[in-house]
Amino acid sequence: MEPTKRQITAFGRFLELLPHGKDLDLVILKGHLLIEEQIKEIVRQRLLNPSALDITRMNCHQAICLAQALLPRGHQEEFWMATKKLNELRNNIAHKLTPTECELKINEFISCVPVDWEGQDKTQTFELCIWSLFVYISSFVEGKISEDMEMFVPKPRAM
Numbered sequence: 001m002e003p004t005k006r007q008i009t010a011f012g013r014f015l016e017l018l019p020h021g022k023d024l025d026l027v028i029l030k031g032h033l034l035i036e037e038q039i040k041e042i043v044r045q046r047l048l049n050p051s052a053l054d055i056t057r058m059n060c061h062q063a064i065c066l067a068q069a070l071l072p073r074g075h076q077e078e079f080w081m082a083t084k085k086l087n088e089l090r091n092n093i094a095h096k097l098t099p100t101e102c103e104l105k106i107n108e109f110i111s112c113v114p115v116d117w118e119g120q121d122k123t124q125t126f127e128l129c130i131w132s133l134f135v136y137i138s139s140f141v142e143g144k145i146s147e148d149m150e151m152f153v154p155k156p157r158a159m
Contacts, residue, residue: 004146010038010138011149020127025093031130032090035083036060038137042067045141060087071140078156079136082112086133114156128153 014034019026043066044050058066064087068080089105106126113129120128132153139145 004148006141007138007146007149011135011152014134018130024123027127027130028090028093032086035086035134035137036063038134038141039063039067039083041141042070046070076136078112078114079133082109082133083137085109085112115154116157117154
């Protein structure tokens with residue numbers, strides 16, 4: 001499948017499955033899962049024998065680090081940091097009955113995503129940051145963002 005088509009198909013699925021304006025926990029969990037799929041696709045595309053990892057119990061943080069290691073040093077570091085922050089937030093929600101410091105972790109995540117969504121309230125900004133993160137992580141599968149996908153998110157700001 002050509003890069004543009006794969007990215008657009010993946011983004012269409014993302015939009016279909018991400019609950020907009022719904023329960024924040026559900027947005028976090030589903031957004032994380034959809035981004036995690038793209039991380040695993042980066043690994044699958046770049047390894048010579050990805051099926052050798054099928055029996056591992058690699059957690060998401062390990063998969064993020066492996067995907068990042070498969071790309072050039074310093075490649076879009078801000079997006080990798082944001083992915084790790086989203087993973088921390090997801091772990092906080094998924095593994096604790098009464099999550100702590102959620103607001104702080106959301107703010108940390110938003111500040112790590114190097115895209116400005118000005119004029120939005122905090123909940124919208126959070127969701128749009130998940131959108132941006134998905135679009136950019138998805139583009140790392142092919143190594144470039146398709147022109148068609150660029151229209152969905154602002155250009156990254158200099159950090």
